[in-house]
Amino acid sequence: MSGGELQTGKSAGRKSALRAAIALAVFIGILIAVYLARPNDFLLYIKAFHVIAVMSWMAGLLYMPRLFIYHSDAEPGSAQSETFKMMEQRLLRIIMNPAMMITWVLGLYLAWDVYDFRGGWLHAKIGLVVLLTIVHVVFSRAVRGFAADGPRRTPRYWRMMNELPTVLMIGIVILVIVKPF
Structure with a gap:
């Protein structure tokens, strides 16, 4: 926080959203550049970016209910509650939603x-x-x-x-790695 700037204001939220949009544009630009420069490795990059997106999405899915646990104990309208609101909204909009879409x-x-x-x-x-989802x-x-x-x-x-995303993740990873059927 430089110059006394609060991280819970609308201006900070707009800046975060702009950074997320720029990051998404950069990501798309990287995919296009990889496809043009290294078409033989494109699939490997797709897999890598898919894993990165899954990790980001899962981080949000595992963290969000923790915020809800603490937010449930905060008095509605209190400074603490307002801070949780901002944290939850930013986590959802800036990390979880884009990561889910990319995933x-x-x-x-x-x-x-790969698998037709x-x-x-x-x-x-x-x-x-x-x-x-x-x-x-x-x-x-x-x-x-x-x-x-x-x-x-x-x-x-x-x-x-909080346990649901973990259980689903375990099932997904086992299916991807083991391919039991």
């Missing part, structure tokens, strides 16, 4: 180009990723609910919800 786009490209959408393990994996939607709705100071779930509920 889906690159993952579907890999499913089509064949294999029971691949269908099961996509099914688990759909469930992970539903968890993401539930978290997105919770962010909107907290932002409106609406009814809150208990910290116990969010502790249980």
Whole structure:
């Protein structure tokens, strides 16, 4: 924080959103440059960027319910509650949403180009990723609910919800690595 600038203001949020848009444009530019400069390695870069996007998405999915646990204990309208609102909104908009979209786009490209959408393990994996996306939607709705100071779930509920992304991730990783069927 330079010059007393608060990290919870609308100006800081716009700057963060602009940085996220620039990062996405840079990412697309890198993909195009890799495709043009190293077409034989393009698939390897797609896999690498897919893994990076998955890691970013999972980091958000694992961190968001922790924020909800603490936010549930904060008094609505308090400075602490307002800080949690900003943290949740930025995590969702700047990290989780772009990471989820990149994960889906690159993952579907890999499913089509590498596996021709064949294999029971691949269908099961996509099914688990759909469930992970539903968890993401539930978290997105919770962010909107907290932002409106609406009814809150208990910290116990969010502790249980914190386990869902982990369980789904374990299933997805096993399917990708082992390819059991």
